[in-house]
Amino acid sequence: MxxxxxxxxxxxxxxxxxxxxxxxxxxxxxxxxxxxxxxxxxxxxxxxxxxxxxxxxxxxxxxxxxxxxxxxxxxxxxxxxxxLPEEIDLERAIAARERAERRLSATVQDRIDHRRAELALQRAVTRIKVSSRSKE
Missing domain, CATH: 2.60.15.10 (F0F1 ATP synthase delta/epsilon subunit, N-terminal)
Structure with a gap:
C-alpha cells in the first residue's frame, strides 16, 4: 500500500x-x-x-x-x-469542559472573554474524544 x-x-x-x-x-x-x-x-x-x-x-x-x-x-x-491519547488527563479535560461551559453560560455583565471560553471548550471536548477513542 x-x-x-x-x-x-x-x-x-x-x-x-x-x-x-x-x-x-x-x-x-x-x-x-x-x-x-x-x-x-x-x-x-x-x-x-x-x-x-x-x-x-x-x-x-x-x-x-x-x-x-x-x-x-x-x-x-x-x-x-x-x-497523543496516552498524554491526556481525562479528569482534567472533563473539569476544563465544565469550567468553559460555566463561563459561556455567564451573563454579558460578567465580562467573560467568550472567544477564549469557546476555545477552551473546544480543546477540552477534543481531548475527551481522543482519550475516549483510545480506550475502545
Whole structure:
C-alpha cells in the first residue's frame, strides 16, 4: 500500500513522524481527507481530533489549531499543541469542559472573554474524544 510521511510538530517538539496511509483533519473549510499523492495545499486547522491510518491501525491525536501543509509525499501539520491519547488527563479535560461551559453560560455583565471560553471548550471536548477513542 502507498504511504506518505506525516510530521506533526508543535513549538515544543515533534509529536509524530511516520509513514501513513491516510489522514483526516478538520480545516476551516470542513473535513479533509489526505491520501498519498494529494495535491499540494496549505490551510488553517480547527481545534479537533485528527485520524491517522497506518499499517492497518487507526490512531487519533488531539490537535489544537495550527496549519497543515501537504507537499506531495510529505505532509506537515504545524500545531499550536497536539496530544497523543496516552498524554491526556481525562479528569482534567472533563473539569476544563465544565469550567468553559460555566463561563459561556455567564451573563454579558460578567465580562467573560467568550472567544477564549469557546476555545477552551473546544480543546477540552477534543481531548475527551481522543482519550475516549483510545480506550475502545
Amino acid at each position: 502507498s504511504t506518505f510521511l506525516l510530521e506533526i510538530v508543535t513549538p515544543e517538539h515533534v509529536v509524530f513522524s511516520r509513514q501513513v496511509e491516510s489522514l483526516s483533519v478538520r480545516g476551516v473549510e470542513g473535513e479533509l481527507g489526505i491520501l498519498p499523492g494529494h495535491i499540494p495545499f496549505v490551510t488553517p486547522l480547527q481545534v479537533a481530533p485528527i485520524v491517522i491510518k497506518s499499517e492497518g491501525k487507526t490512531q487519533t491525536i488531539a490537535v489544537h489549531g495550527g496549519f497543515i501543509e501537504v507537499q506531495g509525499e510529505k505532509t506537515i501539520l504545524l500545531a499550536e499543541s497536539a496530544e
